[in-house]
Amino acid sequence: MAIEYMSQEGYDKLVAELRHMEQVELPAVRDAIAEARAQGDLSENFEYHAAKREQGRLLGRIRFKQRVLENARVIDTKLLNKDCVQLLSKVEMTNLNNNARMTYTIASPHEANLREGKISIKSPIAEALLNKKAGDVVEVHVPAGLLKLRIESVTM
Secondary structure, three states, X not given: OOOEEEOHHHHHHHHHHHHHHHHHHHHHHHHHHHHHHOOOOOOOOHHHHHHHHHHHHHHHHHHHHHHHHHOEEEOOHHHOOOOEOXXXXXXXXEEOOOOEEEXXXXXXXXXXXXXXXXXXXXXXXXXXXOOOEOOOEEEEEEOOEEEEEEEEEEEO
């Protein structure tokens, strides 16, 4: 797995999610397995099999988050170039096709959340914006067609 750059906020959130899964969700699943096992015949015990599937799913998620955290590097925002678009930049832009204004923060794939205005650095829009400056116009191929975006401002 490659190095994952992220904000301190994203790193802390990932650590909290992992801790919650390990300390709250996993013991609850283990209790459900023990309770189902106590009911007797395991071959036809739906609750037991469902709890075992949930345990497998949860352990997979825990291992994934552990690997992400092992490879995570928190970015010091003081060292970033504030003139051009890069990871953790807040970009205000105008869609020149319909004059709609939008603002997004370029985030790691693990922090991306459209409701919070954070798009993944691996998305087509973010890839097109990388290393561009305010005033630049970029064309982006997205599933809906071709977007022309003008960068209005770049901040941290």
